[in-house]
Amino acid sequence: MDIQQMTQKARQASRSLATLQTDIKNAALSAIASALHVHAERIFTANTTDLKRCEAEGLAQPLLKRLRFDREKLQTVIAGIESLIRIKDPVGETLLATELDEGLDLYRVSCPIGVIGVIFESRPDALIQISTLCLKSGNAALLKGGSEARETNQVLTEIINAAAQTAGVPDGWIGLLESRLDVNALLKCHETVDLLIPRGSNEFVQYIMEHTKIPVLGHADGVCHLYIDEAADPAMAIRLALDSKIQYVAVCNAVETILLHESQVDSLLQPLADALRQADVEIFGCERTCVLIGCKPVVDWHTEYLDYKVSLKVVASADEAIHHINQYGSHHTDAIVTSQPSLARRFMTVVDSGNVFWNCSTRFSDGFRYGFGAEVGISTSKIHARGPVGIDGLVTYQYRLLGRGQVVADYADGRAAFTHRPIESAFPQSD
Amino acid sequence: MDIQQMTQKARQASRSLATLQTDIKNAALSAIASALHVHAERIFTANTTDLKRCEAEGLAQPLLKRLRFDREKLQTVIAGIESLIRIKDPVGETLLATELDEGLDLYRVSCPIGVIGVIFESRPDALIQISTLCLKSGNAALLKGGSEARETNQVLTEIINAAAQTAGVPDGWIGLLESRLDVNALLKCHETVDLLIPRGSNEFVQYIMEHTKIPVLGHADGVCHLYIDEAADPAMAIRLALDSKIQYVAVCNAVETILLHESQVDSLLQPLADALRQADVEIFGCERTCVLIGCKPVVDWHTEYLDYKVSLKVVASADEAIHHINQYGSHHTDAIVTSQPSLARRFMTVVDSGNVFWNCSTRFSDGFRYGFGAEVGISTSKIHARGPVGIDGLVTYQYRLLGRGQVVADYADGRAAFTHRPIESAFPQSD
Numbered sequence: 084m085d086i087q088q089m090t091q092k093a094r095q096a097s098r099s100l101a102t103l104q105t106d107i108k109n110a111a112l113s114a115i116a117s118a119l120h121v122h123a124e125r126i127f128t129a130n131t132t133d134l135k136r137c138e139a140e141g142l143a144q145p146l147l148k149r150l151r152f153d154r155e156k157l158q159t160v161i162a163g164i165e166s167l168i169r170i171k172d173p174v175g176e177t178l179l180a181t182e183l184d185e186g187l188d189l190y191r192v193s194c195p196i197g198v199i200g201v202i203f204e205s206r207p208d209a210l211i212q213i214s215t216l217c218l219k220s221g222n223a224a225l226l227k228g229g230s231e232a233r234e235t236n237q238v239l240t241e242i243i244n245a246a247a248q249t250a251g252v253p254d255g256w257i258g259l260l261e262s263r264l265d266v267n268a269l270l271k272c273h274e275t276v277d278l279l280i281p282r283g284s285n286e287f288v289q290y291i292m293e294h295t296k297i298p299v300l301g302h303a304d305g306v307c308h309l310y311i312d313e314a315a316d317p318a319m320a321i322r323l324a325l326d327s328k329i330q331y332v333a334v335c336n337a338v339e340t341i342l343l344h345e346s347q348v349d350s351l352l353q354p355l356a357d358a359l360r361q362a363d364v365e366i367f368g369c370e371r372t373c374v375l376i377g378c379k380p381v382v383d384w385h386t387e388y389l390d391y392k393v394s395l396k397v398v399a400s401a402d403e404a405i406h407h408i409n410q411y412g413s414h415h416t417d418a419i420v421t422s423q424p425s426l427a428r429r430f431m432t433v434v435d436s437g438n439v440f441w442n443c444s445t446r447f448s449d450g451f452r453y454g455f456g457a458e459v460g461i462s463t464s465k466i467h468a469r470g471p472v473g474i475d476g477l478v479t480y481q482y483r484l485l486g487r488g489q490v491v492a493d494y495a496d497g498r499a500a501f502t503h504r505p506i507e508s509a510f511p512q513s514d
Numbered sequence: 515m516d517i518q519q520m521t522q523k524a525r526q527a528s529r530s531l532a533t534l535q536t537d538i539k540n541a542a543l544s545a546i547a548s549a550l551h552v553h554a555e556r557i558f559t560a561n562t563t564d565l566k567r568c569e570a571e572g573l574a575q576p577l578l579k580r581l582r583f584d585r586e587k588l589q590t591v592i593a594g595i596e597s598l599i600r601i602k603d604p605v606g607e608t609l610l611a612t613e614l615d616e617g618l619d620l621y622r623v624s625c626p627i628g629v630i631g632v633i634f635e636s637r638p639d640a641l642i643q644i645s646t647l648c649l650k651s652g653n654a655a656l657l658k659g660g661s662e663a664r665e666t667n668q669v670l671t672e673i674i675n676a677a678a679q680t681a682g683v684p685d686g687w688i689g690l691l692e693s694r695l696d697v698n699a700l701l702k703c704h705e706t707v708d709l710l711i712p713r714g715s716n717e718f719v720q721y722i723m724e725h726t727k728i729p730v731l732g733h734a735d736g737v738c739h740l741y742i743d744e745a746a747d748p749a750m751a752i753r754l755a756l757d758s759k760i761q762y763v764a765v766c767n768a769v770e771t772i773l774l775h776e777s778q779v780d781s782l783l784q785p786l787a788d789a790l791r792q793a794d795v796e797i798f799g800c801e802r803t804c805v806l807i808g809c810k811p812v813v814d815w816h817t818e819y820l821d822y823k824v825s826l827k828v829v830a831s832a833d834e835a836i837h838h839i840n841q842y843g844s845h846h847t848d849a850i851v852t853s854q855p856s857l858a859r860r861f862m863t864v865v866d867s868g869n870v871f872w873n874c875s876t877r878f879s880d881g882f883r884y885g886f887g888a889e890v891g892i893s894t895s896k897i898h899a900r901g902p903v904g905i906d907g908l909v910t911y912q913y914r915l916l917g918r919g920q921v922v923a924d925y926a927d928g929r930a931a932f933t934h935r936p937i938e939s940a941f942p943q944s945d
Contacts, residue, residue: 098840102863181885187874189884196896197866277896296723298897319919326921409529424945431914432533435628443618443917452925453620453913454612454934465627465708465910466729467897479896482884483862486874488750490757494883503885514855 086268090275092255093198093223099253100221101195105172108219111250115215116164118246119239123157126242129234130207137231145333150231152207160211163457167219170456173478174221180506184499186487190510193478195221197277200269201459202260202291204283205229210239212457214257218247220477225269225276227260270295280460280472285387300472302463304387305335305415307445310342310404310430312421317351319442320420321358326444327418329362333389335461336416336438336448340384340394342404348397352376359393369396384411401426405433412436414463416448437463437470483510517699521706523686524629524654530684531652532626536603539650542681546646547595549677550670554588557673560665561638568662576764581662583638591642594888598650601887604909605652611937615930617918621941624909626652628708631700632890633691633722635714636660641670643888645688649678651908656700656707658691701726711891711903716818731903733894735818736766736846738876741773741835741861743852748782750873751851752789757875758849760793764820766892767847767869767879771815771825773835779828783807790824800827815842832857836864843867845894847879868894868901914941 084092119126130152137150179191199222203209210228217224228236240259248254260266269276273296280300281291288303309327311320327338343352348371356376359366366378372395373380381394384407398404401419408417418440419430431439438448448471450458455473462468468476493499515523550557561583568581610622630653634640641659648655659667671690679685691697700707704727711731712722719734740758742751758769774783779802787807790797797809803826804811812825815838819825829835832850839848849871850861862870869879879902881889886904893899899907924930 098864098866101866102860183878183883183885187878191901194863292727298729298895300897316919322919322921326923330922330926424942427916428943429533431912432625433529435529435532436912438913438915440915441917443915443920444922446922447614447618447915447917447920448913452614452922452932454614454932464729466731469910470622470913479900481862481867482869482879482901484869484871484874484878485858486872486878488747488753489874489878490753491761491875491877491883492757495761501883501885511855512859 086260086265087272087275089258090198090225090269090272093225093258094275096253096255097195097197097221097223100223100256101174103221103252107251108172108221109168111218111247111252112164112168112215114246114250115243116161118242119157119161119211122238122242123154126152126157126235126238127154129238132234133232142231146205146231149204149206152235156208160208163212164215166456167215170219170474172219173474175510175512177509178480180508180510182502182504182506183484184489184502187489188485188506190483190485191480192483192510193480196477196479198223198225198275199477200225200227200276200279200297202227202266202279202281202283203229205231207232207235207239210236211243213459214240214243216457216459216474216477218252218256220474222477223256225258225260227266227269230262233261267294270297273297282460298467300462300464300468300476301460302335302413302415304413305337306339306385306387306411306413307336307415308340308342308404308408308412308417309338309445310398310401310408310417310419311344311347311351312401312419312423312426313344313346314422314426315344315347315420316422317347317354320347320351321355323418323420323442323444324355325358325362327446328359328364328393329391330444330446332391334446336445337389338393338445339387340396340411342396342398342407344401344404345397345399348375352397356395363391365392367392367394371397387413401430405430409433409435415461416440416445418443418445437461517691517696518703518706520689521629521656521700521703524656524689525706527684527686528626528628528652528654531649531654531687532605534652534683538682539603539652540599542649542678542683543595543599543646545677545681546674547592549673550588550592550642553669553673554585557583557588557666557669558585560669563665564663573662577636577662580635580637581660583666587639591639594643595646597887598646601650601905603650604905606941606943608940609911611939611941613933613935613937614915615920615933618920619916619937621914621916621937622911623914623941624911627908627910629654629656629706630908631656631658631707631710631728633658633697633710633712633714634660636662638663638666638670641667642674644890645671645674647888647890647905647908649683649687651905653908654687656689656691658697658700661693664692698725701728704728713891729898731893731895731899731907732891733766733844733846735844736768737770737816737818737842737844738767738846739771739773739835739839739843739848740769740876741829741832741839741848741850742775742778742782743832743850743854743857744775744777745853745857746775746778746851747853748778748785751778751782752786754849754851754873754875755786756789756793758877759790759795759824760822761875761877763822765877767876768820769824769876770818771827771842773827773829773838775832775835776828776830779806783828787826794822796823798823798825802828818844832861836861840864840866846892847871847876849874849876868892
């Protein structure tokens with residue numbers, strides 16, 4: 084099947100998905116969980132094929148670890164599906180209800196977005212999480228996983244699709260893309276695809292954003308900052324700098340630049356540098372930092388290292404720090420360490436980022452840690468969903484107006500008048 | 515000032531705007547209302563210049579009427595500003611609050627989008643409405659009005675800017691673009707402009723959407739439908755068809771295609787055609803319609819006439835109608851006339867449009883009629899704001915996490931665990 088046909092089939096399926104009752108969607112999720120359990124050996128076999136091929140091709144150990152799909156990971160995803168069954172259906176919620184006039188009732192009701200394309204890394208568990216999140220939110224899912232996982236992804240998609248269909252989900256709601264060429268074809272389907280969620284390297288996300296008319300939810304880079312204020316507790320500052328930098332260096336919410344208030348230079352710069360270096364972090368400094376602790380100068384304050392490297396700058400004031408963050412950051416996650424509540428509030432208001440933190444590690448910026456369950460991605464866009472995006476980011480809304488034959492002419496000519504009274508009850512889903 | 519500088523100045527101003535207290539924004543709105551009142555004669559003089567020039571250039575009467583800014587329109591916009599002062603500040607609202615762990619509190623707080631570019635038609639009152647909506651929602655506004663209104667827009671912008679500044683709003687929060695070249699320059703400023711709202715012709719909006727990386731909120735076309743079901747009341751059907759078509763033909767929420775269930779052909783087709791023709795509406799039909807009532811055939815079901823013209827099609831079922839609407843419509847506003855509640859609900863769920871109506875005119879699809887106060891535009895996008903967009907569409911949110919030095923390593927290594935408990939109180943705006 085070519086990709087355009089796949090998107091059209093997904094579009095058709097999405098019309099039916101939008102009307103599925105919660106119990107049918109939950110039954111489909113249960114069927115998926117059971118089928119994954121029943122077909123576990125088939126999945127592991129496919130995964131072993133992927134692992135062997137990738138090992139032979141010399142894939143690095145950490146990537147092999149992400150690619151591996153074993154009984155433990157299976158249990159984790161099944162637990163995830165079970166918790167997804169328990170959460171409230173995000174579709175059909177009444178978000179606003181206003182009586183425009185007697186017998187003319189307006190409702191803003193949440194509904195699925197439609198057809199969502201997700202391009203993700205080589206973690207087979209991601210395929211399960213994303214497809215089940217889309218199913219619960221009534222969206223058709225077109226998926227492209229890392230090619231390393233192709234056998235596993237193929238088997239998982241077959242199992243998930245077959246199980247969902249037994250519960251009444253229409254065929255076509257899930258589709259698996261297999262190559263970069265498929266992705267390029269998908270980018271052209273703005274008539275049938277409503278949203279793209281690319282996860283992966285900066286360059287890749289940037290490429291997607293520049294080559295499609297489909298709205299894109301995601302982030303290209305994560306240049307996150309930690310500002311250590313005049314009124315910062317030194318021990319806390321060092322602890323947060325370390326965790327933000329090294330708890331996991333290869334991720335978007337790791338800190339790339341530390342900003343230090345100049346009043347802290349005498350007491351804190353050396354211990355901070357020592358702690359970072361002890362953790363094998365290479366420091367790139369501003370002019371003053373280079374002189375004081377002997378390090379290489381920063382090449383570009385926009386740099387996202389994703390490595391045991393960090394930029395370090397001395398600033399004269401909190402305002403300079405805020406200005407630096409707004410200028411060089413990527414509006415992802417930025418934190419302040421200070422004991423001054425009013426400054427912290429100002430920092431959180433003026434820093435123009437999706438996640439703004441006070442006295443905690445930037446690494447908390449994550450859907451699971453936020454309690455959203457699985458996340459489909461992290462958005463640095465300001466439009467629609469921002470920050471870690473859970474199931475709420477997969478729905479939109481429509482206005483439904485229920486009348487008794489009212490015409491606008493009567494209101495335009497003054498024969499009728501709007502009341503605009505709030506309605507207490509939800510959209511009537513049945514008689 | 516060149517446009518790039520103007521957007522940078524607006525970006526700077528938007529940082530301060532984001533922190534402005536509600537009472538300062540309201541004081542600025544009051545100052546604007548007073549200044550408009552005080553400088554009324556200056557505005558009228560500028561408007562007379564515009565009117566005389568456009569009359570000499572042969573501008574059509576309806577457009578001259580929209581261009582005219584007289585005492586009555588002044589009073590209407592001042593009343594609009596006064597009601598804007600009374601509405602709740604959309605910024606700083608707590609949308610979600612979760613304790614991640616003891617002393618680690620997450621808040622989702624509404625905040626301005628930042629810098630918004632609005633390109634609108636030749637109604638000077640639109641400039642006032644849009645700029646004050648942006649001010650109340652804490653956004654900087656870059657405005658391009660129709661060139662017909664250039665003198666009036668210039669004077670209005672000066673008055674509004676000066677008045678807002680007396681109340682403490684930073685210079686640069688409002689900027690007026692003067693030419694199409696300025697607009698083209700604006701389209702390139704995706705680093706400094708967060709959202710574009712173009713209002714105007716299909717071609718123009720389409721042009722904007724295709725020539726910028728800035729997110730665009732709006733609609734290119736409005737191909738709206740009225741489906742007259744088997745179970746429709748005939749008198750209501752004709753009344754709604756007429757109002758949807760002719761109450762104002764030149765607007766996006768006027769009906770362009772009427773779909774008639776075949777069981778209604780014998781009794782309703784002729785009276786419907788008579789009523790439309792009596793109102794000077796030319797009918798373009800499907801094959802069957804052409805034979806039965808003698809009319810020209812439809813050329814393209816995608817056509818948006820914006821005129822006293824309508825497409826008419828006989829359909830075999832509600833499903834055919836729904837399918838037609840999803841295929842040929844523009845996802846703007848579509849209505850069903852039926853006495854069957856369950857069918858109406860299905861129609862409203864499966865029709866993939868921002869506004870889905872039951873037994874009322876498509877012309878109700880409008881921010882004022884919905885009770886939103888002024889609207890900045892109508893969106894057919896599914897991402898962010900959909901349907902008529904009031905002040906709520908001008909804000910986004912950010913996550914704010916307040917800690918006491920917590921690090922992720924403790925949670926990753928099992929030394930600490932998330933509680934994920936809802937917090938009852940709002941984000942602490944003061945100590």
